Amino acid sequence: MKLALIVTLGLLATPVLAQTTDDDTRANALITPMLQELAPGYHGQVLAACVVAHATSDEKTTMANAAGPSTEIGAIITAVINRPETVGCVEATLKQ
Structure with missing residues (x-):
């Protein structure tokens, strides 16, 4: 049951990534951890x-081509997180 819930919740977030590119995939892999x-x-x-x-x-x-976590990547993440549309995305996805 718990696994099904996690999978379902993960699928709910997929519209955000509906049109992913290689950069999207690599950036996501870097910043998720x-x-x-x-x-x-x-x-x-x-x-x-x-x-x-x-x-x-x-x-x-920039995120996709980064060798790993860095101050530069942290600054990009912070800038994007502070955008109203990013906050709205998080709120909308977590309410589903």
């Missing part, structure tokens, strides 16, 4: 998905 330190589990996944969904193309490319 970083954000899960702040918001463990599903909440970190939602936060990462919303950050990638609302990052600019240049921000996504």
Whole structure:
């Protein structure tokens, strides 16, 4: 039951990533573990998905090409998280 709930909740977040690119996928892979330190589990996944969904193309490319976590990546994440549309994405996804 718990696994089914996690899978269902994960699928609810997928519209955010409906049109993913390689940069989206690589950026998400980089930032998810970083954000899960702040918001463990599903909440970190939602936060990462919303950050990638609302990052600019240049921000996504920078995150996708990063060798690993860095101050620069942290600054990009912070900038994107502070955008109203990112906050709205997180709130809407978590209410589902």
